[in-house]
Amino acid sequence: xxxxxxxxxxxxxxxxxxIACENCDLFPLCNPIDIGGREFSLADEFVERRxxxxxxxxxxxxxxxxxxxxxxxxxxxxxxxxxEDGELVVGFVLAGETVGQTGIYPKQYPCSAVALESSHVCExxxxxxxxxxxxxxxxxxxFQQMLHKENFDLHRQFAMLMARKNAEQRLAAFLLNLSMRxxxxxxxxxxxxxxxxxxxxxxxxxxxxxxxxxxxTKLHQSxxxxxxxxxxxxxxxNELKNASGLPQRNLx
Amino acid sequence: xxxxxxxxxxxxxxxxxxIACENCDLFPLCNPIDIGGREFSLADEFVERRxxxxxxxxxxxxxxxxxxxxxxxxxxxxxxxxxEDGELVVGFVLAGETVGQTGIYPKQYPCSAVALESSHVCExxxxxxxxxxxxxxxxxxxFQQMLHKENFDLHRQFAMLMARKNAEQRLAAFLLNLSMRxxxxxxxxxxxxxxxxxxxxxxxxxxxxxxxxxxxTKLHQSxxxxxxxxxxxxxxxNELKNASGLPQRNLx
DNA sequence: CGGGGAATTGAATACGTTCAAAGGCCGTGG
DNA sequence: CCACGGCCTTTGAACGTATTCAATTCCCCG
Numbered sequence: 001x002x003x004x005x006x007x008x009x010x011x012x013x014x015x016x017x018x019i020a021c022e023n024c025d026l027f028p029l030c031n032p033i034d035i036g037g038r039e040f041s042l043a044d045e046f047v048e049r050r051x052x053x054x055x056x057x058x059x060x061x062x063x064x065x066x067x068x069x070x071x072x073x074x075x076x077x078x079x080x081x082x083x084e085d086g087e088l089v090v091g092f093v094l095a096g097e098t099v100g101q102t103g104i105y106p107k108q109y110p111c112s113a114v115a116l117e118s119s120h121v122c123e124x125x126x127x128x129x130x131x132x133x134x135x136x137x138x139x140x141x142x143f144q145q146m147l148h149k150e151n152f153d154l155h156r157q158f159a160m161l162m163a164r165k166n167a168e169q170r171l172a173a174f175l176l177n178l179s180m181r182x183x184x185x186x187x188x189x190x191x192x193x194x195x196x197x198x199x200x201x202x203x204x205x206x207x208x209x210x211x212x213x214x215x216x217t218k219l220h221q222s223x224x225x226x227x228x229x230x231x232x233x234x235x236x237x238n239e240l241k242n243a244s245g246l247p248q249r250n251l252x
Numbered sequence: 253x254x255x256x257x258x259x260x261x262x263x264x265x266x267x268x269x270x271i272a273c274e275n276c277d278l279f280p281l282c283n284p285i286d287i288g289g290r291e292f293s294l295a296d297e298f299v300e301r302r303x304x305x306x307x308x309x310x311x312x313x314x315x316x317x318x319x320x321x322x323x324x325x326x327x328x329x330x331x332x333x334x335x336e337d338g339e340l341v342v343g344f345v346l347a348g349e350t351v352g353q354t355g356i357y358p359k360q361y362p363c364s365a366v367a368l369e370s371s372h373v374c375e376x377x378x379x380x381x382x383x384x385x386x387x388x389x390x391x392x393x394x395f396q397q398m399l400h401k402e403n404f405d406l407h408r409q410f411a412m413l414m415a416r417k418n419a420e421q422r423l424a425a426f427l428l429n430l431s432m433r434x435x436x437x438x439x440x441x442x443x444x445x446x447x448x449x450x451x452x453x454x455x456x457x458x459x460x461x462x463x464x465x466x467x468x469t470k471l472h473q474s475x476x477x478x479x480x481x482x483x484x485x486x487x488x489x490n491e492l493k494n495a496s497g498l499p500q501r502n503l504x
Numbered sequence: 505c506g507g508g509g510a511a512t513t514g515a516a517t518a519c520g521t522t523c524a525a526a527g528g529c530c531g532t533g534g
Numbered sequence: 535c536c537a538c539g540g541c542c543t544t545t546g547a548a549c550g551t552a553t554t555c556a557a558t559t560c561c562c563c564g
Contacts, residue, residue: 090407090410102403105397105401110407110411111407147399148356152362155342155406159333159340159342209510209511209512210511210513211553214552217512451543459520462521462522462523463520465545481542
């Protein structure tokens with residue numbers, strides 16, 4: 001992982017594989033808007049572009065004052081809560097997704113965001129957004145839409161993971177969730193690299209890493225997936241969906 | 253349960269114990285607002301007041317078009333997803349809380365809402381809300397605030413329940429979550445009636461009803477709580493918090 | 505090629521589930 | 535008013551699954 005970072009740094013910024021702006025969840029907020037014949041771009045004026053992060057870097061800390069939303073343009077993050085005994089992984093953020101919105105309400109971030117690998121984010125200061133949104137209705141609408149979708153996704157994930165009883169269902173549901181999210185951004189959703197460690201996945205799913213490891217092996221042997229370290233191929237989607245025990249409708 | 257309903261119906265509406273409007277999550281949206289010296293009340297114009305529901309009645313169905321938000325003024329609901337093998341309980345709504353917001357994004361309700369007992373709700377048609385909100389900034393702000401809080405609470409509940417590994421921690425966390433929500437509305441939070449069946453709780457927590465029953469007994473014997481059917485008293489909060497295994501900060 | 509952390513595998517244990525049966529509560533009917 | 539019946543809840547015992555702790559292997563990086 002260290003190597004990757006070094007490589008990345010030595011490269012020109014343009015070499016980093018960023019997600020296309022059109023595939024970014026923040027796009028509706030920072031793409032140019034036509035206002036009375038004039039092109040207006042929040043991005044040009046307010047969005048800090050492509051801040052680099054190294055693996056392990058904190059984007060924001062749990063409890064810190066909420067100041068900005070971020071869009072991940074490359075790499076990925078995990079969301080964690082500190083606890084007495086280590087940490088609790090409460091989510092992952094992939095390239096193209098936004099992070100930080102959940103800090104809006106109590107005006108502080110409810111969890112920390114940590115880079116899982118060399119990553120880049122765009123920063124959208126919240127004050128700028130609200131200022132501008134009150135004057136530009138379409139921007140406000142887009143912002144609200146974004147939050148509503150976020151809430152919807154969270155609800156779905158909650159339903160997906162919370163009540164799934166056995167470990168295999170959880171892992172299958174997790175893989176399908178990842179796959180779905182990759183599809184949404186036009187990435188290859190049947191073959192990808194897991195950016196997070198087995199420990200992080202286990203922590204997130206409420207399992208032990210040993211159990212998780214056995215399950216990867218099991219799904220591999222059943223032919224549903226091919227696993228080689230962090231490299232995953234989803235071979236038999238039907239088998240996987242079956243293993244997840246999820247209703248069809250949640251799997252589109 | 254049937255008796256309860258009958259009783260309720262035979263009573264005058266005024267006899268039903270509604271939650272005070274000031275303690276309702278919808279209050280910021282329907283309470284009178286001062287606009288240019290004129291008092292304006294969304295409630296008077298748009299809010300349908302106190303629709304009665306009987307136990308088992310559906311407030312809205314999963315997949316139905318999203319049309320309105322609701323505030324529960326008395327009683328309680330459960331939120332469910334239909335699955336191949338029965339149902340999946342994804343949440344509960346208590347008096348004073350709102351329900352339906354999660355339907356905003358895909359414009360349909362992601363789950364069904366079913367009354368657990370004789371209940372009443374206020375209905376706020378969404379079209380009215382958005383129309384008015386664009387003209388009344390303070391209303392818009394209040395609405396957004398409400399949604400943000402909702403999202404925040406969901407996140408917290410996710411962290412509370414999802415990653416708790418053992419069954420006892422889940423139940424303890426669940427009881428503390430209920431207690432916290434009752435406190436928020438000024439209700440007695442150390443002694444209350446569970447509106448839902450053991451089955452519903454077990455379903456929600458991803459456990460079997462038998463396991464749940466054993467846990468109630470265990471917590472009872474440890475002196476943390478007193479259980480008599482659906483009547484619960486929280487006797488030793490420290491013990492409970494301990495049993496939940498949650499970080500202190502989530503328990504305020 | 506060798507070191508070290510992450511991942512996997514193995515065996516014993518603990519925990520939650522399952523299936524079966526008994527108990528308790530409440531509404532109905534005698 | 536009490537007895538009956540149904541349903542929800544509790545209890546019991548055997549079983550299956552996930553955890554624990556330990557040992558080994560794999561793989562990345564020097």
